[in-house]
Amino acid sequence: MSEMMGTESGQSMEKSVKQDMLPPLSHAHLNKLKKTKGHIVIDNVTVDYGKGVLAVKDANLEIQPGEFVCLLGPSGCGKSTLMNTVASFVKPTSGTVTVDGERVKKPGLDRGMVFQQHSLFPWKTVCDNVAFGPLMAKKGKVEAQSIARTFVEMVGLSAYENSFPGMLSGGMKQRVGIARALANYPNVLLMDEPFGALDAQTRAMMQENLLQIWGEFGISVIFVTHDIDEAVFLADRVVVMSASPGRLIADIKVDLPRPRKASMVTSSAYVETKKKCMELIRSESLRAFELQSSKT
Numbered sequence: 248m249s250e251m252m253g254t255e256s257g258q259s260m261e262k263s264v265k266q267d268m269l270p271p272l273s274h275a276h277l278n279k280l281k282k283t284k285g286h287i288v289i290d291n292v293t294v295d296y297g298k299g300v301l302a303v304k305d306a307n308l309e310i311q312p313g314e315f316v317c318l319l320g321p322s323g324c325g326k327s328t329l330m331n332t333v334a335s336f337v338k339p340t341s342g343t344v345t346v347d348g349e350r351v352k353k354p355g356l357d358r359g360m361v362f363q364q365h366s367l368f369p370w371k372t373v374c375d376n377v378a379f380g381p382l383m384a385k386k387g388k389v390e391a392q393s394i395a396r397t398f399v400e401m402v403g404l405s406a407y408e409n410s411f412p413g414m415l416s417g418g419m420k421q422r423v424g425i426a427r428a429l430a431n432y433p434n435v436l437l438m439d440e441p442f443g444a445l446d447a448q449t450r451a452m453m454q455e456n457l458l459q460i461w462g463e464f465g466i467s468v469i470f471v472t473h474d475i476d477e478a479v480f481l482a483d484r485v486v487v488m489s490a491s492p493g494r495l496i497a498d499i500k501v502d503l504p505r506p507r508k509a510s511m512v513t514s515s516a517y518v519e520t521k522k523k524c525m526e527l528i529r530s531e532s533l534r535a536f537e538l539q540s541s542k543t
């Protein structure tokens with residue numbers, strides 16, 4: 248929870264990490280893929296796992312096509328559960344989730360998922376891992392490989408396309424995970440603490456790489472994180488969840504221009520937004536801590 252301390256040294260470290268922007272992507276042609284889909288409506292969703300576990304209560308959230316929304320909240324508040332209702336890994340007890348007007352009933356390639364821990368096939372090369380989705384979508388072998396190579400290049404791993412996951416660092420594996428999700432050309436990207444296990448420097452690079460890729464596609468993103476700085480740096484809106492049962496208690500617009508730059512972390516808009524998030528998260532984390540300790 249270092250992000251909650253908000254120390255000056257923490258801020259200056261982050262500043263030095265994010266000094267420059269990454270070089271631009273060489274994939275301008277992918278602009279033609281810009282999305283106009285990915286309109287998500289979470290309507291009065293409640294998830295009750297039974298045995299007294301009410302994970303999400305009466306959640307209402309609308310995300311426009313191409314919006315980047317971060318879901319922030321204390322541990323155990325129901326962030327993954329809510330995201331999983333969009334992926335359709337979890338069925339709402341009541342309420343509905345629709346994407347582009349269609350009620351989600353089962354997982355689908357239109358909603359790509361990136362998890363905190365990579366979930367690559369260890370026996371497949373980087374390229375074959377990424378080509379797996381297109382192959383499943385009945386693309387020919389040659390086309391699937393070509394799509395895979397495009398996305399592997401986009402996440403900066405061309406030199407490793409024939410390597411196996413076991414030969415990659417944690418950050419590289421996560422990049423393969425992102426490439427794999429994107430290779431299905433989803434309208435929605437669901438990311439559950441994808442950079443949570445990475446060191447600060449790798450994380451900063453991954454955030455910038457993700458924003459570049461998102462800038463190319465204009466895909467709708469729901470990004471779950473504990474990290475306030477990450478949420479504010481990435482998002483158009485930061486949606487804050489309360490401690491259990493998870494309710495959406497704040498929807499904070501991040502008024503920073505795009506492309507986001509490391510230098511923005513000292514701007515008054517950034518600092519003000521971060522402060523708002525910190526106050527909310529601190530009180531909710533304390534409440535979550537008390538709830539979790541009184542249950543045992």
Ligand SMILES: Nc1ncnc2c1ncn2[C@@H]1O[C@H](COP(=O)(O)OP(=O)(O)OP(=O)(O)O)[C@@H](O)[C@H]1O
Pocket residue numbers: 296300301302320321322323324325326327328329491
């Ligand atoms: N499959 C499940 N069956 C029963 N209870 C579950 C299940 N998954 C999650 N829970 C419970 O639902 C609540 C919300 O869990 P969830 O994983 O959604 O929280 P989270 O905000 O993602 O937490 P974290 O930040 O630690 O990842 C918790 O009390 C958890 O124990």
Ligand SMILES: [Mg+2]
Pocket residue numbers: 326327328439
């Ligand atoms: Mg979670």
